[in-house]
Amino acid sequence: KSHSSLNGYRKSCWYEEEIEENLRWCFALNSILHTGASQYQDIALLDTKPFGKALVIDGKLQSAEVDEFIYHESLVHPALLHHSSPKTVFIMGGGEGSTAREILRHKTVEKVVMCDIDEEVVDFCKAYLVVNREAFCDPRLDVIINDARTELEIGKECYDVIIGDLADPIEGGPCYKLYTKSFYEYNVKPRLNQGGIFVTQAGPAGIFSHTEVFSCIFNTLRQVFKYVVPYSAHIPSYADTWGWVMASDTPFTLSDDELDIRIKQRIKGENRYLDGKTFSSASILSKAVRKSLYDETHVYTEGTARFIYGHGSVHKHNQA
Amino acid sequence: KSHSSLNGYRKSCWYEEEIEENLRWCFALNSILHTGASQYQDIALLDTKPFGKALVIDGKLQSAEVDEFIYHESLVHPALLHHSSPKTVFIMGGGEGSTAREILRHKTVEKVVMCDIDEEVVDFCKAYLVVNREAFCDPRLDVIINDARTELEIGKECYDVIIGDLADPIEGGPCYKLYTKSFYEYNVKPRLNQGGIFVTQAGPAGIFSHTEVFSCIFNTLRQVFKYVVPYSAHIPSYADTWGWVMASDTPFTLSDDELDIRIKQRIKGENRYLDGKTFSSASILSKAVRKSLYDETHVYTEGTARFIYGHGSVHKHNQA
Amino acid sequence: KSHSSLNGYRKSCWYEEEIEENLRWCFALNSILHTGASQYQDIALLDTKPFGKALVIDGKLQSAEVDEFIYHESLVHPALLHHSSPKTVFIMGGGEGSTAREILRHKTVEKVVMCDIDEEVVDFCKAYLVVNREAFCDPRLDVIINDARTELEIGKECYDVIIGDLADPIEGGPCYKLYTKSFYEYNVKPRLNQGGIFVTQAGPAGIFSHTEVFSCIFNTLRQVFKYVVPYSAHIPSYADTWGWVMASDTPFTLSDDELDIRIKQRIKGENRYLDGKTFSSASILSKAVRKSLYDETHVYTEGTARFIYGHGSVHKHNQA
Amino acid sequence: KSHSSLNGYRKSCWYEEEIEENLRWCFALNSILHTGASQYQDIALLDTKPFGKALVIDGKLQSAEVDEFIYHESLVHPALLHHSSPKTVFIMGGGEGSTAREILRHKTVEKVVMCDIDEEVVDFCKAYLVVNREAFCDPRLDVIINDARTELEIGKECYDVIIGDLADPIEGGPCYKLYTKSFYEYNVKPRLNQGGIFVTQAGPAGIFSHTEVFSCIFNTLRQVFKYVVPYSAHIPSYADTWGWVMASDTPFTLSDDELDIRIKQRIKGENRYLDGKTFSSASILSKAVRKSLYDETHVYTEGTARFIYGHGSVHKHNQA
Structure with missing residues (x-):
């Protein structure tokens, strides 16, 4: 039949x-x-x-599987490479384990704290994502199940690099508060060592989609840090270009060649995506995106959450 | 993210x-x-x-799972119930096991031969279709891996009921030859005992789709057997009404009530779909279908295969 | 490119x-x-x-277009044919015009009132459904834009046949009140002439889907009318079997042949779907559906609306 | 209902x-x-x-509509801006009219020949693409319906810029021959004036998809021209990054700022996508793409067409 x-x-x-x-x-x-x-x-x-x-x-x-290296190399390596010698790193979210995996490839790194709110996600990824198994077993990794904001509030330790690997800042979602000016000012910046760098994923960064959250994250960080570098890369499985923003009170001054030298010196194994030229290209935004980032006036604050227009209906943040 | x-x-x-x-x-x-x-x-x-x-x-x-009982009760029970006392049954195809399962519910049945060409399908269903596990283990069932046509040609045994549970007769497909006039005349009818009944699934029987194969199977069987009964039922998961044709040289004379009595006497467990009234309704075709079945002139023969119009592009038969 | x-x-x-x-x-x-x-x-x-x-x-x-005749012939003709000589017909809903079209094919009919709440739907169908253009221009047709319940409450005229061509009775939807016992008792039945017949579409009537509303509509009408006939037909474009219920205080006694004679005498043009045998088959429900209709205990009342399980999420009624 | x-x-x-x-x-x-x-x-x-x-x-x-400017500004402006003073331009394909529209924004341009094989496509776009209506009416535009290869073979005129706006070079398709080394050598290059520039769309250029045709087009042009510049941009509606290759025997030496100055001087209206920095970023390819372009050894020739692996089943070229 x-x-x-x-x-x-x-x-x-x-x-x-x-x-x-x-x-x-x-x-x-x-x-x-x-x-x-x-x-x-x-x-x-x-x-x-x-x-x-x-x-x-x-x-x-x-x-x-086939292209997560673009996201994770872009999230991790620019910040760690621009730091003179990153020893301690704090990950907000990152339960999948890939962010930790990329950090742990840096020979200078002595301690990584991954703070994710969802134990089941962490356990699921530990069990099934073979590619991160080694990272989850690395003695330098400390996994904490907690809200990253609470953890940063109550802790006292400082870090060389803090990495935001959280869901997008959408009003009413669980992660909105981890993208606000006051959070950056009072919870993130004080927990960075001298010369420390903060980097966060910053949502879609396509020619139209960058106005959803990328430009506001950039503008919010600009209120708190002296030097702020937005960059982006096309990720095929996301069907979009993605954005990240790196921020510090110490200037970012490395040339392509200097980045390439540090990659060779510091990172075990070979990067599949990121090298000096790639970062150069990624950090030169196209005309329209560049313009609307620098024209952006909105700042994320606890009081003035901003609704997301043009990206489907209502969304929530997941802390992943 | x-x-x-x-x-x-x-x-x-x-x-x-x-x-x-x-x-x-x-x-x-x-x-x-x-x-x-x-x-x-x-x-x-x-x-x-x-x-x-x-x-x-x-x-x-x-x-x-939820509605295969409609197909299999409709395929098996009308023929076995109309037979005075069916002891031996031959299934052409039927590798899934559900046709055998319904036959084996008949207390009169002593031997069932299931002849399917595809051993892997049979093994797959044996292994994974829990609902047919008991049937596959029934000592009355004899599974033969062979082309049903060859098996009927070489064998000598006769059966009370022969059941066609094969893919539709589409030219160029593996099952076309099992729906032709000469196959019915020289391979099926001679292998039926006195009073024997043949029944076959007969493809889609909807108000439009019945012209694909249902009307031709009916008309072909009408060339070979004295009494031919087409009937149909809507099967939700198929998104269509399905058809079957039952044929014999002995007339079909049971009333609804007589069918219901035989169901009680002969079948173990309770039918979920078929009873006397249901078969009555199923065998009264609606105006348009009835008319085009009786007007059908095409006969399936080895020489004059007929292409299927209106049912997607080209199709092949699978012997399942 | x-x-x-x-x-x-x-x-x-x-x-x-x-x-x-x-x-x-x-x-x-x-x-x-x-x-x-x-x-x-x-x-x-x-x-x-x-x-x-x-x-x-x-x-x-x-x-x-290709199969609306199944729905509309099934909705209209059984009731009008079982009536001794239907002259006046009231349609609740029916804005599409096809129900009126089928009624107007009856030579006995002198007046049809179509009462639909949505003027834009009526105008849209009048403008674009070429197949109903003649019906919309028939002088026997009177289109009223109003809630059918209000219209029946305030009117005084009685009808030979009243037809419900409304959205399903789903709690919270606009049509629920047009399927309740009290509506049938106080608004429909009093507006039927002696020997009058009520018929309504009654939702999906498939082997699983009939429990959504079909069985309850049947049971509710059974509380109000002496004779109640449920029947069903597979409609390909709906991917389901559909149901109707016909009710009267006068018994339905026509044989297949008598129906066929009345079709010839009374209906202009030829039916594409309905004839005596088709109605016979349609009104013999299959075992499972028959059983659950007669076992149904729920009655639609204004106070005890019943939620629909198993048919997607929440639904509303549209009066179309 | x-x-x-x-x-x-x-x-x-x-x-x-x-x-x-x-x-x-x-x-x-x-x-x-x-x-x-x-x-x-x-x-x-x-x-x-x-x-x-x-x-x-x-x-x-x-x-x-919303993002064709990315493709067409990227195809047209880099080549015309790098030319010292482009007066005549030949478009292979381009029937949509958008490529001509962008060329005609250049004040230096005196004549544009658009040579597309499909008159119906040209007429369809002329009739319905409002955004290109002005371009289609520009007296500087000459539309020829012909195979671009034949047209270049039989013509004698030379051009400052030749632009390939054709379907991808897939073996067996109509455009394959317009991407071969011999075509570039014997039909394109001889028809360029001194200092002339050739540019072509070059298929998908994503991190995986660039191996389909982008790397081979690059490598083939490298056999024929002294200076070859590949570049790419993410186009949201294509769900991929797209590639172009620009080639000349005159070196490309403009800085970002020089490009921006020429844009202001030569182009009417404002670019939505392209400026100096955008071109800089677009022409710095990411590590993996850069490496596989420079490692590519395949050259398109009439004798050695190369099948496309990994991009669905078989494809053909359309000359659009």
């Missing part, structure tokens, strides 16, 4: 993501490897045909 | 079937339970949200 | 309907012919490849 | 593109504005919700 095409048949099983209300991105599936749920969110590990294994949280792709 | 809807998120993983080139039917997925492949076809067992576990062969749904 | 398949390319534009939260039904599109909006709902007329022109209200298919 | 969500309903009509066999990109539709067909290809103008009006040829998005 079966009808089948003589010419072979089309792919039958699909993962489908609503990037916006009016825009969908669909991957053919090999299998649904694991599913789970925490008190905060649903978790799934899918095996997709176009992008390999994909971690999906609450129906949104977090990272895909 | 995740965007999630505040209002919960939509289903992410989907099974998608092209019922025709211009028509799709999509089920949300819980998981992809098992996948396999034989020399003939690809096999998958999916766990779908709307229809439970679903057996998919070459991208086409074969049967779904 | 284009990549195209050498083998022709797949259909690009699709209409997609969520039949349930976990189940989608997708038609390839030729074009989007017209779109509009009223204070109550959004309206679109699409040209689909598998089902021709399709009227879609609030994202739900209302009727498709 | 309608079921509708109380919470509003999901988008119903979608444009769906298979970027690769395993990857789909879907836009909600407002309407299907116009459709047409030529002897070579099918054409449609859609009104999409996420990207505005979209020109689709043979089921593949050619350009979308």
Whole structure:
């Protein structure tokens, strides 16, 4: 009782993501490897045909096997390389483990604190993301299950680099408060050592999508730090260009060649994405994005959350 | 780095079937339970949200947990009940095991031969379709891996009922030859005992789709047998009404009540779909279908295969 | 800058309907012919490849060119044919015009009142549904824009047949009150002439879906009328079997042949779907549906609305 | 008879593109504005919700209203700006008209020849793409319907800039021959004036997709011209980064600031995408892409066409 095409048949099983209300991105599936749920969110590990294994949280792709190196190398290495000798690093979020993995490749690093609110996500990734298994076992890594803001408030230790690997700052979501001026001023900056660098993922940075959160994160950090560097890269599995912002009170002065030298000296193994020229290109934003970042006037504060227009309906932040 | 809807998120993983080139039917997925492949076809067992576990062969749904009883009770029981006392049954195809399961519920049955060409499909279903496990272990069942046509040609034994549980007769496909006038005349009818009944699945039987193969199977059987009864039922997971044709040289004379009495006497357990009234309704076809069945002039012969119009592009038969 | 398949390319534009939260039904599109909006709902007329022109209200298919005759012949003709000589007919809803069209084919009919709440839907269908243009111009048709319940409350005229062509009775929706026992008792029945017949569409009637509203509509009407006949038919474009319930205090006694004679005598043109045998088959429900209709205990009352389980998330009624 | 969500309903009509066999990109539709067909290809103008009006040829998005400026400014301006004073320009393909539109913004330009093989596409775009209407009427524009290769072979005139706005070089497709070493050597280069510049679109240039054709186009041009500059930009509606290659026997020596000065002096109106810094960033390729371009050894020749791996099934070229 079966009808089948003589010419072979089309792919039958699909993962489908609503990037916006009016825009969908669909991957053919090999299998649904694991599913789970925490008190905060649903978790799934899918095996997709176009992008390999994909971690999906609450129906949104977090990272895909074939190109997560773009996101994680971009998040981690510019900040650590620009620091003269990073020994201690604090990760807000980062439960997937890939951010820790990239940090731990730096030979100077002696201690990494990863502070994620969702223990089930951490355990799920520890169990199933083979690529991060070594990192999760590294004795230099200290995993803390807590709200990163609370952890920074109550702790006293200072770090050479603090990294924000959290969901986007969307009003009403759990992460909004971790992107505000007062949080940066009173919780992040005081916890940086002299010469310390803060870097955060900063949401979509495409020619249209950068106005959602990228420009505001940039402008908010500009109120708190003397030197602020926004940069971006296209990530195929996200179907968009992504943004990061690096900030410090010490100027960023390395040339392409100096970055390349530090990469060779300090990082174990070879980067797949980032080198000096790549960072150069990534940190020269295109005309429209550059202009709207520098024209941005909005500052994230606890009192003046800003609604996200143009990116589907209402969104929430997940702390992943 | 995740965007999630505040209002919960939509289903992410989907099974998608092209019922025709211009028509799709999509089920949300819980998981992809098992996948396999034989020399003939690809096999998958999916766990779908709307229809439970679903057996998919070459991208086409074969049967779904929640409603396969409609197909299999309709295929098996009318023929066996109309027979005075069916002891031996031959199944052409039927590798899934559900047809055997329904036959084995008949207390009169002493021997069932299931002849399917694809050993991997049979092994896959034996291993994973829990609902048919008991049937596969029944000592009255004899599973033969062979082409059903060859098996009927070389064998000598006769049967009380012969059941066709094969893919549709589409030219160029593996099953076409098992629906021709000469096959019925020289291979099926001679292998029926006195008073024997033949029944076959007969493809889609909807108000438009019945012209694909249902009307021709009916008309072909009418050339070979004295009494021919077409009937149909809507199967939700197929998104269509399905057809079967029952044929014999002995007239079919049971009333609704007589059918109900035989169901009680002969069948172990309770039918979920079929009873006397249900069969009455199923065998009264609606005006348009009735008319085009009786007006049909095409006969399936080895020389005059007929192409299928209106059902997507080209199709092949699978012997499942 | 284009990549195209050498083998022709797949259909690009699709209409997609969520039949349930976990189940989608997708038609390839030729074009989007017209779109509009009223204070109550959004309206679109699409040209689909598998089902021709399709009227879609609030994202739900209302009727498709190729098979709307099944719905409308089933809704109208059984009631009018069982009446000894129907002269006056009242339609609750029916703004599409197809119900009126089928009624007006009856030679005995002298007056049809169509009472729909949504003037924009009526105007949209009048303008664009060519197949109903003649009906909309028939001098026997009187279109009233009003809530059908109010109209029946305030009016005094009685009718030979009253027809419910409204959205399903879902709590909180606009049509719920037009399916309650008290509405039938105090607003419908008193407005029927001696020997009058009431008939209503009654929602999905598939082997699983009939428990949504079909069984309750049947049971509610059973509280008010002496004779109640439920019947159903598979409608391909709905991807389901649909149900209707016909009710009267006069018994329904026509045989198949008597129905066929009345069809010939009274109806202009030829029915495409309904004849005596078709109605016979349609009114013999399958075992499971029959049993759960007769076991149903719920009665729709204004006080005890019943939530719909298993049919997607929350729904509302539209009066179309 | 309608079921509708109380919470509003999901988008119903979608444009769906298979970027690769395993990857789909879907836009909600407002309407299907116009459709047409030529002897070579099918054409449609859609009104999409996420990207505005979209020109689709043979089921593949050619350009979308909201971001076609990225493609066309990137294709046209770098070459014209690097030329000391471009007066005459030849476009291979370009029937959409947007490439001509951008060229005609240059005050130095006296004559543009657009040579496209498909008259219906040109007429369709002339009729429906309002944004290019002025360009199509510019007296400096000369539209020729011919195969660009034949036109370059038979013509004698030389040009300051020649622009390739053709489908990708895929073996067996109509455009393959317009990307070969011998074509560049014997048909393009001889038709450039002293100091002339050739530029071509060069297919997807993403971190994985650049190996399809971008690296080979680069390497092939490197065999023919002394100075070759590859560059790329992310185009949201393509769901990928796109590539272009610019080539000349005169070196490209302008700084960012010099480019910005020429933009101001020569181009009417303001660029939305391209300025000096944007071109700088676009022409610094990321590590992996840079490396595989410089390591590429394949050269397109008429004898040694190279199949495209990893980009879906078989593809053909369209000359659009």
